[in-house]
Amino acid sequence: MDLTTTYLGLELRNPLVASPSPLSRTVDGVRRLAGAGVGAVVLHSLFEEQVRRRAAQDGVLADAGADSFAEALSYFPSTTDDETGPRRYLSLLERAVAAVDVPVMASLNGATPGGWEGYARAMQDAGAAAIELNVYYLPGEPTVSGRDVEQRHLDALARVRAVVSVPVAVKIAPHFSSMGEMATRLDAAGADGLVLFNRWLQPDIDPETLRVTSGVGLSSPADGRLVRTWVALLRGRVRASLAATSGVETGDDVARHLLAGADVVMTTSALLRHGPSYAAVLLEDLSQWLRRKGLATVDDCRGLLSVPMTADASAFERAAYVTDLLDADLSRW
Numbered sequence: 001m002d003l004t005t006t007y008l009g010l011e012l013r014n015p016l017v018a019s020p021s022p023l024s025r026t027v028d029g030v031r032r033l034a035g036a037g038v039g040a041v042v043l044h045s046l047f048e049e050q051v052r053r054r055a056a057q058d059g060v061l062a063d064a065g066a067d068s069f070a071e072a073l074s075y076f077p078s079t080t081d082d083e084t085g086p087r088r089y090l091s092l093l094e095r096a097v098a099a100v101d102v103p104v105m106a107s108l109n110g111a112t113p114g115g116w117e118g119y120a121r122a123m124q125d126a127g128a129a130a131i132e133l134n135v136y137y138l139p140g141e142p143t144v145s146g147r148d149v150e151q152r153h154l155d156a157l158a159r160v161r162a163v164v165s166v167p168v169a170v171k172i173a174p175h176f177s178s179m180g181e182m183a184t185r186l187d188a189a190g191a192d193g194l195v196l197f198n199r200w201l202q203p204d205i206d207p208e209t210l211r212v213t214s215g216v217g218l219s220s221p222a223d224g225r226l227v228r229t230w231v232a233l234l235r236g237r238v239r240a241s242l243a244a245t246s247g248v249e250t251g252d253d254v255a256r257h258l259l260a261g262a263d264v265v266m267t268t269s270a271l272l273r274h275g276p277s278y279a280a281v282l283l284e285d286l287s288q289w290l291r292r293k294g295l296a297t298v299d300d301c302r303g304l305l306s307v308p309m310t311a312d313a314s315a316f317e318r319a320a321y322v323t324d325l326l327d328a329d330l331s332r333w
Contacts, residue, residue, distance in 0.1 A: 001287040001290055001291065001296070001297075002296060002297040002298070003015065003039075003283065003286070003287065003297075003298050004297075004298070005039065005263060005264060005298050005299070005302075006241075006263065007039075007040070007193065007241050007243065007263045007264045008130045008167035008169060008192045008193045008241050009167055009192065009241075010040070010103050010129055010130065010167065012039035012040055012102070012103065012264065013037075013039050013102065014037065014038070014039040014283055014286075014298070015039060015254070015258065015262070015263065015264045015265050015298055016037070016038050016039055016254065016264070016265055016267070016279060016282055016283055016286075017038060017039055017040045017041070017042065017243065017264045017265065017266045017267075018033045018038045018040070018041045018042065018266070018267065018268070018271060018276075018279070019042050019195075019245050019266035019267060019268045020042050020043060020044045020045050020107045020132070020134075020268065021044060021268040021271065021272060022044065022272070023268075023271055023272065023276055024041055024042065024043045024044050024096075025043075025044050025092070026092070027092065027095045027096050027099050029276070030043070030096040030099065030100055030104065031096075031099050031100055032276040032277075033271070033276045033279065034099075034100035034101065034102045035276075036276045036277045036278070036279035036280050037279050037280050037283050038102065038279045039102060039103075039264065040102050040103040040104070040105060040129070040264070041096070041100070041102060041103075041104050041105070042104075042105045042106075042107050042132050042266070043089075043092065043093060043096065043104065043105065043106055043107055044107065045107040045108065045109035045134055046086060046089045046106070046107065046108055046109065046119065046123075047109045047110070048108075048109065048110030048111060048112065048116045050085045050086060050089075051085075051086050051116040051119055053085070086119060086122075089106075090119075090122055090123065090126045093106055093123060093126040093127060093128055094126040094127055097126070097127035097128070097129075098127070103129035103130065104127070104128065104129060105128055105129055105130040105131065105132055105169075106120075106123035106126075106128040106130075106131050106132070107131075107132045107134055108120060108123070108131060108132070108133050108134065108160070109134040109136055110133075110134070110135065110136070110156065111135065111136060111137040111152075112152070112156075113152060113155035113156045113158075113159055114155075114159060117156070117159040117160045117162075117163060118163065120133075120160045120163055120164050120168075121163045121164055123164075124164045124165065124166050128166060129166065129167075130166050130167040130168065130169060130192070130193075131160065131164060131166060131167070131168050131169070132168075132169045132170075132171055132195060133156060133157060133160055133168055133169065133170050133171065134171040134195075134198065135152070135153050135156050135170065135171070135172060135198075136173075136198055137149065137152060137153075138200060146176070146177050149176075150176065150182055150185065153170070153172065153182070153186065154185060154186065154189050157170055157186060157189050157190065157191055158189060158190070161189070161190045167192035167193065168190070168191060168192055168193075169191065169192060169193030169194065169195050169240075169241070169243065170186050170191045170193070170194055170195065171194075171195035171197075171198050171245075172186070172194070172195070172196070172197065172198060173197055173198040173199070173200060174196070174197045174226060174230065175200075179230060180230075180233060180234065180237075180313070183230075183234050183237075183238055183240075184237070184238060186240070187238040187239055187240045191240050192240055192241060193240050193241035193242070193243055193263075194234070194238065194240050194241070194242055194243070195243040195245055195266065196227050196230055196231060196234075196242065196243065196244060196245065197226065197227055197230070197245070197246060199219065199223070199246060200215075201215040201216065202215040203215035218268075218269035218272060218273065219246045219247055219248075219268075219269045220247065220249070220269075221247050221248075221249050221250075221253055222247065223246040223247040224244070224246055224247020224248065224253055224256065224257065225247070227244045227245065227246050227247060227257065227260075228244065228247075228256060228257060228260040229260075231244050231257065231260040231261050231262050231306070232260040232261055232305060232306040232307050233306075233307050233313050234261070235260070235261025235303045235306035235307070236261070236303070236306065236309050237309070237313075241263040241264070242261060242262050242263050243262060243263065243264045243265075243266050244257035244260065244262035244264075244265050244266065245265075245266035245267070245268075246269075248265060248266075248267040248269070248270050248282070249269070249270050249273075250282070250285060251281070251282050251283075251284070251285020251286045251288070251289055252285070252289065253265075254282055254285070254286050255286060255289050255290075255301065258298060258301050258302050259301055259302075259303070259304050259305040260303070260305060260306060261302060261303035261305075261306035262302070263302070267282070270282065
């Protein structure tokens with residue numbers, strides 16, 4: 001069974017990609033993921049805040065040593081923060097690339113356009129096959145306009161794109177007034193790939209303890225529906241590669257994303273629930289599904305259920321919505 005695919009112009013042995021997670025915080029973790037068969041690994045994210053904190057610490061140390069000997073100015077003692085900070089990240093990236101035979105991609109997570117994109121070049125120099133730019137920005141101020149939010153994403157992409165030659169994918173949330181237009185603008189601005197979607201942190205409230213509880217949780221198969229909706233709508237309408245992330249638990253979920261038109265399927269939750277070796281289970285299930293359907297390659301199924309290019313996408317979705325509601329079988333609930 002031929003599972004090979006192309007993502008961001010990179011040749012992958014299969015479409016299953018390990019997305020950023022605690023599993024990729026060590027070389028051993030990356031090695032286990034690659035050994036289980038994934039087509040590529042995206043390292044855990046380096047956050048803008050870590051980069052800024054590191055820069056601020058270096059600045060304080062440099063100012064403190066301004067009257068010292070010149071050779072002492074380049075010496076900055078390691079700090080606890082650096083154990084998980086930028087320097088350690090680049091070291092991990094370099095060692096991970098050398099340890100496995102699948103593409104290792106770096107992940108930059110930020111919310112502002114400037115000041116941290118310089119690390120994108122350092123990631124490239126450390127051997128990253130590509131960079132995933134994760135723009136996580138929730139406009140909490142009600143005076144921030146939708147266009148300002150969109151421009152923030154475009155500016156971040158432009159600054160990273162200007163300093164690297166490796167492919168750049170942009171991971172975004174679906175909460176734009178016109179998701180399709182935003183996707184096409186990112187595509188036109190040079191995004192080599194779109195990763196759909198980021199999930200907002202959704203904390204809850206405990207009425208007994210009167211505390212806000214953590215909103216960090218693993219995805220469920222139902223989370224894949226929104227992803228597939230937009231993958232199916234964008235397939236063929238943007239040049240960029242499409243990565244579907246969220247909602248993967250079984251090989252059938254991988255197949256669903258591919259049928260919608262995804263170039264690759266990313267997962268974190270399934271691998272955290274079941275361990276890195278579960279990647280082999282997902283790939284075997286995908287292979288068996290392809291055999292049952294008489295399909296020889298991943299390309300044979302990709303996009304079979306995407307929205308036709310000749311269709312009015314808005315009318316197509318509206319018709320499906322109306323039909324589903326009018327034909328709904330209430331006994332299912």
